[in-house]
Amino acid sequence: MRRGRGLHAAGAGPERYQGYGRGLRGISLAVLQALEDGLEKADADPSVKAVMICGENGKFSAGADIRGFSSPNRQGPSLAALVSLIESSKKPVVAAIEGIALGGGLEVALGCHYRVAHVKARMGLPEVTLGLLPGAEGTQRLPRLIGVPAALDMITTGKHISAHEALKLGLVDEVVEANTVEAAMHLANQVIGQPLGPRRLSLRPVPPLPDTDGFLRAARLRVRERARGCLAPELCVQAVRAATELPFSAGVRRERELFVELLSSGQARALQYAFFAERAVRRWSAPGGAASHGAAPRPLRSAAVIGLGTMGRGIVTCLVKANIPVVALEQNLEYLNVGRKAVMLLLEREAKKMEQDAQALDFHNPARLQFTVDFDLLRDVDLVIEAVFEDMALKKEIFHKLSRICKPEALLCTNTSALDIDEIASATSRPEQVIGTHFFSPAHVMRLLEIIYGRHTSPTAIATAMQLARALRKVGVVVGNCFGFVGNRMMFPYVEQAVFLLEEGSRPEEVDQVLEDFGFKIGPFRMSDLAGLDVGWRSRQGQGLTGPSVPAGTPARQRLGRRYSPLPDLLCESGRFGQKSGTGWYRYERAGGRTATPDPGVHSLLAQYRHTHGIRPRHIDQEEILERCLFALINEGFAILAEGIAAGPEHLDVIYINGYGWPRHRGGPMFYAATVGLPRVLARLQHHSQAHPDVPGLRPSAFLEKLVAMGNPPLKEWMSYLSQQSPRL
Numbered sequence: 001m002r003r004g005r006g007l008h009a010a011g012a013g014p015e016r017y018q019g020y021g022r023g024l025r026g027i028s029l030a031v032l033q034a035l036e037d038g039l040e041k042a043d044a045d046p047s048v049k050a051v052m053i054c055g056e057n058g059k060f061s062a063g064a065d066i067r068g069f070s071s072p073n074r075q076g077p078s079l080a081a082l083v084s085l086i087e088s089s090k091k092p093v094v095a096a097i098e099g100i101a102l103g104g105g106l107e108v109a110l111g112c113h114y115r116v117a118h119v120k121a122r123m124g125l126p127e128v129t130l131g132l133l134p135g136a137e138g139t140q141r142l143p144r145l146i147g148v149p150a151a152l153d154m155i156t157t158g159k160h161i162s163a164h165e166a167l168k169l170g171l172v173d174e175v176v177e178a179n180t181v182e183a184a185m186h187l188a189n190q191v192i193g194q195p196l197g198p199r200r201l202s203l204r205p206v207p208p209l210p211d212t213d214g215f216l217r218a219a220r221l222r223v224r225e226r227a228r229g230c231l232a233p234e235l236c237v238q239a240v241r242a243a244t245e246l247p248f249s250a251g252v253r254r255e256r257e258l259f260v261e262l263l264s265s266g267q268a269r270a271l272q273y274a275f276f277a278e279r280a281v282r283r284w285s286a287p288g289g290a291a292s293h294g295a296a297p298r299p300l301r302s303a304a305v306i307g308l309g310t311m312g313r314g315i316v317t318c319l320v321k322a323n324i325p326v327v328a329l330e331q332n333l334e335y336l337n338v339g340r341k342a343v344m345l346l347l348e349r350e351a352k353k354m355e356q357d358a359q360a361l362d363f364h365n366p367a368r369l370q371f372t373v374d375f376d377l378l379r380d381v382d383l384v385i386e387a388v389f390e391d392m393a394l395k396k397e398i399f400h401k402l403s404r405i406c407k408p409e410a411l412l413c414t415n416t417s418a419l420d421i422d423e424i425a426s427a428t429s430r431p432e433q434v435i436g437t438h439f440f441s442p443a444h445v446m447r448l449l450e451i452i453y454g455r456h457t458s459p460t461a462i463a464t465a466m467q468l469a470r471a472l473r474k475v476g477v478v479v480g481n482c483f484g485f486v487g488n489r490m491m492f493p494y495v496e497q498a499v500f501l502l503e504e505g506s507r508p509e510e511v512d513q514v515l516e517d518f519g520f521k522i523g524p525f526r527m528s529d530l531a532g533l534d535v536g537w538r539s540r541q542g543q544g545l546t547g548p549s550v551p552a553g554t555p556a557r558q559r560l561g562r563r564y565s566p567l568p569d570l571l572c573e574s575g576r577f578g579q580k581s582g583t584g585w586y587r588y589e590r591a592g593g594r595t596a597t598p599d600p601g602v603h604s605l606l607a608q609y610r611h612t613h614g615i616r617p618r619h620i621d622q623e624e625i626l627e628r629c630l631f632a633l634i635n636e637g638f639a640i641l642a643e644g645i646a647a648g649p650e651h652l653d654v655i656y657i658n659g660y661g662w663p664r665h666r667g668g669p670m671f672y673a674a675t676v677g678l679p680r681v682l683a684r685l686q687h688h689s690q691a692h693p694d695v696p697g698l699r700p701s702a703f704l705e706k707l708v709a710m711g712n713p714p715l716k717e718w719m720s721y722l723s724q725q726s727p728r729l
């Protein structure tokens with residue numbers, strides 16, 4: 001924290017309050033020193049009877065300075081020592097928590113003898129999300145205060161809780177609606193002279209459970225299952241176990257050992273990189289020098305969604321949840337009724353999840369959500385999101401209509417997965433207002449919004465789309481226009497490799513397992529089954545890669561002079577569309593079922609296919625599966641960077657973490673490439689490319705080659721090695 005956001009220690013005598021602290025972003029060494037000095041001064045001053053600690057500008061503290069963890073000079077007073085110093089004070093210390101008390105900030109509050117929180121304050125120990133654990137004795141004090149189950153929940157999830165929840169848990173002593181600092185000082189004056197022993201958490205026992213050991217063992221299994229290879233949650237459980245088994249001081253030593261283990265792990269570096277990358281992508285730049293700092297968004301007071309299929313339903317749901325009135329439009333009454341039912345079901349489920357806020361959604365009110373087949377009702381909306389079939393002619397027809405009907409300043413968005421934004425915009429009289437807003441399925445759940453500008457998209461339109469992302473609580477990432485944009489374009493070579501591996505000898509479940517062990521939520525074949533195999537099939541038909549438009553005599557496993565696998569087409573031709581049809585790369589319990597079982601039918605289809613094409617199956621090891629899938633995806637990422645489709649590797653990483661289930665603790669594909677080392681990525685691509693010269697996706701990108709030739713510079717310097725910045729950015 002900078003000055004204006006720091007912690008203050010104030011001595012509270014009968015008529016005397018004095019501020020001592022200095023503030024910086026995050027609890028820096030300077031803040032620690034100032035607090036220590038303040039406390040010592042207060043302790044030594046007989047006229048001071050109690051101490052109150054508060055933040056500045058309505059924020060208690062966001063915790064330790066995250067950038068400081070990677071600093072080579074971590075020295076000076078330690079936060080843990082400060083928390084102990086607070087707790088051992090002979091004068092009562094009261095924390096006045098406003099805004100946020102997170103991480104080390106909450107640990108400071110736990111060192112205080114009393115805690116008063118403003119009703120809007122939020123508290124949490126989010127260290128786990130940064131690959132760490134609360135390292136200032138928080139894992140030892142919190143279970144002593146609120147019990148093991150609640151403490152473990154907060155520490156292993158990193159969730160933020162409200163002041164009311166904190167009061168219920170006993171984390172704070174009082175919640176106030178008015179002036180928190182005054183309330184804290186009032187409490188401080190009241191408790192002067194009362195014994196402090198019972199208020200010192202380090203002296204309290206951890207409240208026992210009927211079977212603490214069994215509870216912690218179950219918790220460890222649960223987080224292991226949920227965290228999929230991520231270390232921090234499991235070490236958090238170990239730290240809390242130490243609180244239950246060891247005296248306070250030994251528990252603190254254990255906490256420190258575990259903290260150091262995490263701090264030196266690559267996972268902490270990856271997760272902290274992801275934290276800053278998500279913030280960095282909020283700053284965008286586009287052609288002609290337009291950039292976030294110079295562009296203001298237009299207000300978003302109302303929206304329309306066209307098409308209430310898989311995507312449109314989710315998009316309507318997130319708009320309603322963001323309190324933006326919506327007009328939902330379908331092609332005819334039959335589709336409208338189906339869409340309306342689906343939207344209502346989603347909203348009812350969301351309302352249930354939101355519990356007390358449900359009424360605020362008010363989605364039965366036509367002023368908030370209206371269903372129609374009449375385009376005229378779109379006349380006054382600020383924003384339209386088109387989510388009809390992936391068909392260029394249809395999209396152009398719709399955009400032409402929109403450009404005639406909507407008010408001139410309305411933003412016209414398309415949810416296309418891959419089509420050319422410029423061609424869609426060409427159907428309108430206002431291409432500067434046309435932009436891609438690529439939601440991910442399920443749209444009301446997935447955090448990513450890929451925002452694609454076309455050649456004529458105005459800076460205001462980009463700023464407004466970014467504002468939309470914020471309003472929907474999504475991570476907006478601005479990228480340029482190319483087939484598949486960033487996310488899907490990188491996904492194509494990944495899925496392509498996965499299918500080639502099947503041709504050569506693997507099974508779908510083997511490939512999925514390797515990638516799920518790497519940390520993906522689901523492997524490429526489960527993912528294809530979930531999305532529907534017909535989606536890609538239709539797209540390949542549209543591109544003339546399969547179906548009757550393929551010229552006679554085209555070899556089955558070649559298109560346009562490169563290797564092509566007709567395997568996914570064969571599946572579709574036999575009615576295997578994935579979960580929706582009950583069979584795909586896997587078998588499901590029924591059409592629409594979700595439990596994937598390896599399918600002997602697919603195994604014999606693969607055997608027959610290999611036989612037909614004279615392919616001798618071979619054993620393919622995990623390393624080859626991983627390298628071919630991941631390095632092909634990463635290789636495309638380098639090509640994207642070189643073409644200026646994205647402003648930097650962080651953009652690609654944020655897209656993959658938030659839209660494609662890339663394991664966050666591996667930092668995203670480009671961060672992962674940097675971790676593996678670019679020379680190795682290049683060498684392995686060269687190796688696989690030599691083995692498969694007819695696969696362009698394995699041919700190393702010139703930009704990757706250049707970076708290796710330049711000595712494998714750190715990721716943050718990559719873009720400075722582009723021979724010239726692309727005219728797109």
Ligand SMILES: CC(C)(COP(=O)(O)OP(=O)(O)OC[C@H]1O[C@@H](n2cnc3c(N)ncnc32)[C@H](O)[C@@H]1OP(=O)(O)O)[C@@H](O)C(=O)NCCC(=O)NCCSC(=O)C[C@@H](O)CCCCCCCCCCCCC(=O)O
Pocket residue numbers: 025026027062063064065066067074078079080100102103104105107126127130133134135136138256259260276279280
């Ligand atoms: C606070 C937020 C909720 C605010 O969200 P909002 O959306 O309003 O704003 P932004 O997210 O955009 O943030 C604005 C701006 O601020 C930057 N920022 C925010 N928080 C921090 C922070 N904690 N540190 C640094 N910078 C921060 C943010 O990056 C933005 O700037 P930018 O330029 O990037 O746009 C939200 O920001 C949020 O959630 N923040 C993170 C909160 C958090 O995670 N806190 C926990 C921090 S970790 C911690 O506190 C650890 C403690 O447990 C203490 C550990 C003590 C360790 C002691 C043991 C030492 C052992 C070492 C042994 C070494 C051995 C050896 O090496 O020899």
Ligand SMILES: NC(=O)c1ccc[n+]([C@@H]2O[C@H](COP(=O)([O-])OP(=O)(O)OC[C@H]3O[C@@H](n4cnc5c(N)ncnc54)[C@H](O)[C@@H]3O)[C@@H](O)[C@H]2O)c1
Pocket residue numbers: 306307308309310311312329330331332335339386387388389390391394398415416417418438439440441531
């Ligand atoms: N399904 C996904 O996972 C996914 C993910 C991201 C983007 N997308 C893209 O989103 C768009 C929609 O995909 P989807 O999966 O929701 O498709 P879908 O087939 O589930 O739904 C499309 C809807 O559009 C409606 N529609 C068609 N013509 C219309 C018209 N003239 N007027 C109004 N409504 C019309 C249809 O009735 C249908 O309900 C596509 O461009 C697709 O590429 C899909």
